[in-house]
Amino acid sequence: xxxxxxxxxxxxxxxxxxxxxxxxxxxxxxxxxxxxxxxxxxxxxxxxxxxxxxxxxxxxxxxxxxxxxxxxxxxxxxxxxxxxxxxxxxxxxxxxxxxxxxxxxxxxxxxxxxxxxxxxxxxxxxxxxxxxxxxxxxxxxxxxxxxxxxxxxxxxxxxxxxxxxxxxxxxxxxxxxxxxxxxxxxxxxxxxxxxxxxxxxxxxxxxxxxxxxxxxxxxxxxxxxxxxxxxxxxxxxxxxxxxxxxxxxxxxxxxxxxxxxxxxxxxxxxxxxxxxxxxxxxxxxxxxxxxxxxxxxxxxxxxxxxxxxxxxxxxxxxxxxxxxxxxxxxxxxxxxxxxxxxxxxxxxxxxxxxxxxxxxxxxxx
Amino acid sequence: xxxxxxxxxxxxxxxxxxxxxxxxxxxxxxxxxxxxxxxxxxxxxxxxxxxxxxxxxxxxxxxxxxxxxxxxxxxxxxxxxxxxxxxxxxxxxxxxxxxxxxxxxxxxxxxxxxxxxxxxxxxxxxxxxxxxxxxxxxxxxxxxxxxxxxxxxxxxxxxxxxxxxxxxxxxxxxxxxxxxxxxxxxxxxxxxxxxxxxxxxxxxxxxxxxxxxxxxxxxxxxxxxxxxxxxxxxxxxxxxxxxxxxxxxxxxxxxxxxxxxxxxxxxxxxxxx
Numbered sequence: 316x317x318x319x320x321x322x323x324x325x326x327x328x329x330x331x332x333x334x335x336x337x338x339x340x341x342x343x344x345x346x347x348x349x350x351x352x353x354x355x356x357x358x359x360x361x362x363x364x365x366x367x368x369x370x371x372x373x374x375x376x377x378x379x380x381x382x383x384x385x386x387x388x389x390x391x392x393x394x395x396x397x398x399x400x401x402x403x404x405x406x407x408x409x410x411x412x413x414x415x416x417x418x419x420x421x422x423x424x425x426x427x428x429x430x431x432x433x434x435x436x437x438x439x440x441x442x443x444x445x446x447x448x449x450x451x452x453x454x455x456x457x458x459x460x461x462x463x464x465x466x467x468x469x470x471x472x473x474x475x476x477x478x479x480x481x482x483x484x485x486x487x488x489x490x491x492x493x494x495x496x497x498x499x500x501x502x503x504x505x506x507x508x509x510x511x512x513x514x515x516x517x518x519x520x521x522x523x524x525x526x527x528x529x530x531x532x533x534x535x536x537x538x539x540x541x542x543x544x545x546x547x548x549x550x551x552x553x554x555x556x557x558x559x560x561x562x563x564x565x566x567x568x569x570x571x572x573x574x575x576x577x578x579x580x581x582x583x584x585x586x587x588x589x590x591x592x593x594x595x596x597x598x599x600x601x602x603x604x605x606x607x608x609x610x611x612x613x614x615x616x617x618x619x620x621x622x623x624x625x626x627x628x629x630x631x632x633x634x635x636x637x638x639x640x641x642x643x644x645x646x647x648x649x650x651x652x653x654x655x656x657x658x659x660x661x662x663x664x665x666x667x668x669x670x671x672x673x674x675x676x677x678x679x680x
Numbered sequence: 681x682x683x684x685x686x687x688x689x690x691x692x693x694x695x696x697x698x699x700x701x702x703x704x705x706x707x708x709x710x711x712x713x714x715x716x717x718x719x720x721x722x723x724x725x726x727x728x729x730x731x732x733x734x735x736x737x738x739x740x741x742x743x744x745x746x747x748x749x750x751x752x753x754x755x756x757x758x759x760x761x762x763x764x765x766x767x768x769x770x771x772x773x774x775x776x777x778x779x780x781x782x783x784x785x786x787x788x789x790x791x792x793x794x795x796x797x798x799x800x801x802x803x804x805x806x807x808x809x810x811x812x813x814x815x816x817x818x819x820x821x822x823x824x825x826x827x828x829x830x831x832x833x834x835x836x837x838x839x840x841x842x843x844x845x846x847x848x849x850x851x852x853x854x855x856x857x858x859x860x861x862x863x864x865x866x867x868x869x870x871x872x873x874x875x876x877x878x879x880x881x882x883x884x885x886x887x888x889x890x891x892x893x894x895x896x897x898x899x900x901x902x903x904x905x906x907x908x909x910x911x912x913x914x915x916x917x918x919x920x921x922x923x924x925x926x927x928x929x930x931x932x933x934x935x936x937x938x939x940x941x942x943x944x945x946x947x948x949x950x951x952x953x
Contacts, residue, residue, distance in 0.1 A: 367887050387890040394891040400884035404906045417893035461892070 317378035317468040317501055318343045319364060324373035324383075326359050326525075333359040335525040336373070341469075341503060341518070346495050348516035349505045352548065356525040358473055361505045365471045366390045378468055388417075393462035395472040399454045401446040401461075408442045411460040418465065432460045435494075451479045455487055459494065469501040476511065488515055509549045513537065521545050531676055537595075539673035540658060543665040546593050552622060554593045557629035558662055562587040570659065573628050575607045578654035580672035589662035592629070596622065598653040599634035601642070605649030611642055625650065739773075742766045744783050748775040783944060790940040792855055794923040797862035801919045802912060804863070805870030806878075810900060812871070813878040814886075824875075827868045835865050836928045846933055853934045861933070862923040870915050877911025878904065 319341040326334040334356040341347045349357040362368040364375055366387030375383040382390050393414070401410050408429055415425045433439045436456045441449065446457060455475065462470055475491070476484045492515050495502050506512050512519050513533045521528045521536060521544075529541040540546035546554035559572045567582045572592060579592075601623075609625030609632055621638045624631060625648070634650070642648070659668040667673060688696075717725050719736040722743075748770050751759070759776055762768040770777055808827075812820060842861065843852075851857030881904060889899035905912070924940075931943045 365891060367890065388893045388895060392891065394888065396884045396888060398882065398884060400882065400888040402885060402888070402903060414892035
């Protein structure tokens with residue numbers, strides 16, 4: 316049970332920089348998600364926390380103690396690998412008891428602990444089986460058993476559901492979250508699946524190209540992305556971007572997109588030049604009276620909602636509307652955007668322009 | 681249309697049976713011939729055309745394990761009647777046993793040198809292969825190629841320098857010298873083979889052991905070694921076969937104390953025994 320602090324951590328592999336100066340804090344007991352596309356440095360960050368890689372520079376604090384250069388065996392943490400990495404030459408009991416044996420725990424005590432953990436995970440009946448013939452779900456449970464058996468300070472999981480089929484993944488993710496809530500241990504979880512991150516995480520760090528793009532609770536990250544990358548990576552379909560040339564002053568509450576005035580949250584950062592107007596699909600309303608118009612080029616029916624794709628003067632735009640609304644391809648429709656949900660981005664640098672709405676969220680950086 | 685497996689008819693079965701037995705005979709024949717030769721008299725074993733039917737005798741084995749001398753009639757008289765079956769066998773050739781041969785100690789030398797060099801080869805080879813497989817070694821590819829390149833000429837081509845080196849180092853005719861030599865020759869093979877086997881073992885197993893509180897070395901011998909066991913065993917067999925059968929260096933570098941079994945046989949033939 317511990318707080319984990321990452322300060323200016325950087326990792327280079329030869330000439331390649333995998334992680335560039337990351338800083339964030341994981342509070343005690345949090346279920347924390349490291350989210351990003353493959354190759355973004357999220358796994359490297361996790362491996363540095365675990366001690367499987369040593370950072371090139373920067374500090375890592377686990378429970379207040381600086382452990383950046385310590386080997387994994389001295390950090391008192393548990394790691395669940397994507398392919399589970401169960402020791403193939405031992406049976407289930409051998410695997411789960413292995414971390415206890417390194418602590419020279421008495422055999423009778425080891426047995427008691429292993430039985431306890433097996434009870435929690437519902438694998439009592441397979442304890443004496445070799446790990447070779449186990450199903451994916453059981454392997455996953457054994458890997459978890461090996462992790463929780465010695466009450467480590469923190470759990471690190473590297474895409475632990477990645478090796479399971481889709482149907483079972485849902486079930487295991489619930490089981491994992493329930494296990495976390497029951498144990499209350501700090502958990503750091505790496506995933507590239509934004510849905511999984513939103514579903515399970517208390518907090519999310521979004522990484523790209525070795526840089527922490529944003530850090531916060533799922534809802535803040537979804538509503539107020541700090542960069543265009545986050546806005547695109549999270550949400551399905553992702554946030555719409557309308558590129559235009561314009562300006563907004565400090566304290567401004569509207570922008571002119573192709574001579575159409577669009578209200579936005581009160582700005583506290585001015586900009587002049589190429590700006591990106593960001594709006595989530597579900598915040599687009601179809602209203603014939605609206606001055607900003609788009610031509611329908613496609614519709615996708617999704618049951619309760621439909622995704623309508625518009626061609627607008629500033630690029631393609633997708634709207635999520637109720638499926639009972641009748642929309643025909645080729646039709647020109649007025650689009651109204653909920654002004655409280657708009658994020659403006661610096662089109663070139665990609666960062667969100669600060670406004671009264673997102674100011675508090677962006678501070679984490 | 682459905683397919684069914686039908687019982688083959690009798691003729692087909694017979695034909696298949698004859699093929700299998702024929703193939704087995706061809707394969708086994710040389711082994712049978714070797715065994716049979718063991719029970720032939722020296723004259724029968726080199727006769728031409730080769731003898732398929734012969735009088736079996738244990739003469740070869742008695743000769744292998746004893747030193748004998750040709751005896752005159754007087755000496756035979758003095759010896760008296762042969763007491764044992766092996767004395768009788770040598771007496772038929774007009775010789776008497778003067779003591780055990782050196783074969784026993786040569787065989788022991790073969791065991792010491794063969795197993796010694798194999799063990800050393802495995803220890804060094806596994807360590808090197810593990811390092812090459814898991815760590816960032818500067819100039820890794822060049823080093824691996826260099827190790828392989830030591831196999832690119834027959835070792836016996838450098839026999840003279842090795843002979844001189846051994847003489848100056850006092851390694852001539854010593855167990856240590858032969859163990860070092862065979863280890864040096866075999867090491868490249870074992871490093872390459874073992875690296876292949878260790879590469880196949882996912883690195884996550886060791887990382888899991890590191891996380892579970894074990895040191896790098898414990899992770900190596902508790903997790904990597906058990907999984908590499910079959911690979912290590914097969915590599916060890918290759919090394920042992922080479923060291924066991926090696927002839928040229930053994931003839932050149934050993935004469936007495938450290939001589940292995942292979943050089944002894946031609947030596948005996950040369951002396952007509």
